[in-house]
Amino acid sequence: MKRIVRDHKVRNFHQAKWDEPIIFELHKPGERGVEVPQAEAAIESTVGDGISRIPDGMKRTTPPALPEIGQAKVLRHYLRLSQETMGSDFNVEIGQGTCTMKYIPRVNEMMIRTPKIMDLHPLQDVSNSQGILEVFYKLDLAMREISGLDKFTFQPSSGTQALLAMASIVRAFHDSRGEGEQRNEIITTIFSHPSQAATAVVKGYKIITLYPDADGFPNIEELKKVISSRTAGFVVANPEDTGIYNPRIKEFTDLVHEAGGICYYDQANANGLLGVTRAKEAGFDMCFFNLHKTFAAPHMCGGPATGALGVVDTLIPFLPGPIVEYDGTSYDLKEVGDLSIGKVRSFHGVAQTVLRSYAWVRSLGAEGLRQVAHTAVLNNNYLYHKILKIRGASAPYVKGNRLEQVRYSWEQMTQETGVTTEDVTRRMCDFGLHYWTSHHPYVVPQPFTLEPTESYSKEDLDEYINALQQISDEAYSNPEIVKNAPTRSTVHRIEDSSFDDPEKWCITWRAYLKKTTPGE
The missing domain is CATH 3.90.1150.10 (Aspartate Aminotransferase, domain 1)
Structure with missing residues (x-):
């Protein structure tokens, strides 16, 4: 058979178009996909009907407004939507710059779908959760090697939440030393991610922004001018979103440390640094990695993600808890102590995301x-x-x-x-x-x-x-x-x-109905 060689340089592509309505518009009263069976008489006589024991205050007064739709229609709906969507499994996804869209090993996806992982619950007793706790702990050890830092938590559900946690640690650290009111400024750079400034503002800090010199590097002379006894911390991405790596970064962190500030590092995208440079040698007290970027876990349309947050020894007491510890015999969940900033989300991390990244790191090893x-x-x-x-x-x-x-x-x-x-x-x-x-x-x-x-x-x-x-x-x-x-x-x-007009925002179907239905 003669091989057909494509002679054009760009793909002859046409996106599928279904004019697919949203699923609530496919609703047909009384239509069902699955009929939930009633409890058998023997079961009901033993444990009840499963409803009457629920306190009245926890019962809905009206049924949830869910779409009623048959199985075949549901399948067609989501398959059609998938054909109208581009993503890293369909195209060369190098255009989602700063998000590190890479191939996700399918063997890891198969692994996290086993009942041993899918049936886990974070409230299980640690005695029958030893396997996944070991994965958390050993990924922590790997992250310590990769960063040079001393302890990691996987509780933050995103890079932005990790940044908020780090800003909270900065606040808690200075409060513990009686300098919380005095140190009210965070320094960052214009090319760093906007979440760095935004999360610091949420914690009540004034933002000092460094602009680049003629070559695009953060201006160290400007840094010297703005550092003072009011400096609480310095947060930066390096390389920044331009792709420029600042080789003088240790000079920046040294200056901030001399003034009594804490340096924390946005390493959401550390793909060009693995095994080459580390946060410790650059002088950082904290850093975070996005497992859903650098460490080959999928973005999943915004979740479930993980911003792995690491700190030096002196900041471990401020970490959100619980964290996984190992006593040489078994793994346990330990609260950090009274200085902890408290939880930044429920439980201690997304087990499936942590497992994917652990498998990726172990399969590659240091050289990989x-x-x-x-x-x-x-x-x-x-x-x-x-x-x-x-x-x-x-x-x-x-x-x-x-x-x-x-x-x-x-x-x-x-x-x-x-x-x-x-x-x-x-x-x-x-x-x-x-x-x-x-x-x-x-x-x-x-x-x-x-x-x-x-x-x-x-x-x-x-x-x-x-x-x-x-x-x-x-x-x-x-x-x-x-x-x-x-x-x-x-x-x-x-x-x-409408993006800039809150009056037009409709985050949910209910909100849409309220804004588009007369009299509602």
């Missing part, structure tokens, strides 16, 4: 983790040098190698053609590819942020590069093609004015 970093950096720099050859694209600030990602700019192309980065976002959908711009506000003009990780081949990267090249060619030859995109996607354009 280091190879992840080397490959991710290699892939990123290949992409970097190719994209800089595309007309209208640039990468502001320091020239040369970047780490695991880059925040690029279409500023030149926008000035010359009128095509914006949002236009490119929609046009990429026509090639079955995802593309992310940046956090708001846009500090880099007309941004787009790419992170290829270690999972993608040269062929994958070339497909993505070819799509960007074609869009650039279209922008300069016939810009209306790009401006009117997408033409082969599920939704042509999104009317997004």
